[in-house]
Amino acid sequence: MKRKECWQACVMLALMIVMAASCKKNEDTLSGLNIFDISLPSGWMYQSYADENVLYYAWSPLRTEDDETMENDTINEDLLISREHLPTLDLDRYFTYLVEYLEIDTSYHEIYATDTVINGENAKKLIHLQTFKLPSQTIPGDSIYLQARPMKFFFFKDEYGYIVDCGMLPYTYPYYKPIFETIMSTFKFKI
Numbered sequence: 001m002k003r004k005e006c007w008q009a010c011v012m013l014a015l016m017i018v019m020a021a022s023c024k025k026n027e028d029t030l031s032g033l034n035i036f037d038i039s040l041p042s043g044w045m046y047q048s049y050a051d052e053n054v055l056y057y058a059w060s061p062l063r064t065e066d067d068e069t070m071e072n073d074t075i076n077e078d079l080l081i082s083r084e085h086l087p088t089l090d091l092d093r094y095f096t097y098l099v100e101y102l103e104i105d106t107s108y109h110e111i112y113a114t115d116t117v118i119n120g121e122n123a124k125k126l127i128h129l130q131t132f133k134l135p136s137q138t139i140p141g142d143s144i145y146l147q148a149r150p151m152k153f154f155f156f157k158d159e160y161g162y163i164v165d166c167g168m169l170p171y172t173y174p175y176y177k178p179i180f181e182t183i184m185s186t187f188k189f190k191i
Helices: 002-020 027-033 091-102 173-184
Strands: 045-048 054-059 078-085 109-118 121-135 143-148 151-157 160-167
Touching: 091 121, 091 151, 091 160, 109 151, 151 173, 160 173
Parallel strands: none
Antiparallel strands: 045 054, 054 078, 078 160, 109 121, 121 143, 121 151, 151 160
16 A cells, blocks of 8 residues: 555656646757657647656646536646666566556556557557545645546557556546547657
8 A cells, every 4th residue: 555655656746846847848858858759739738858767748728618528627638758767578568567566556447458559669558547646736735536547558669668648537538538649649759
């Protein structure tokens, strides 16, 4: 249980650092990494990182009630690209390792997993449900629980495992899934 809370705290810390970062586009950093190309829809913001593990974070604009769900967005949907240096693994073992790690969390529930190819690169696609404990933005010391329905893409290239995590809420999933699939159709390794 402590491992789950530690993992969630690490994820939240990374997300808070990303959100605290400037919303200014940082094209110099992205081109400096020279790892991948990706295109975002109009209105999305992003931040690139020259970090070993977190490479890229993008987030959607908030929607209003004019969509088909008639619900206001309260959280930006997001895309996080990260990597790990794992020279002894391959795509199948990397995917198995990460799914086993996700399964430690009792709120994790796999919906769909499959092999796929993105711009000539073999990948794994995973859609699941999971609940995250987040610090409250309005009440110091309090927490909220956020149910998410992420869609993740796993790649393995040149001894590195890559995760492209497309974060959505269960009620925004039908709207954002095609948007994230379009974004992923533009994802291409440069290395």
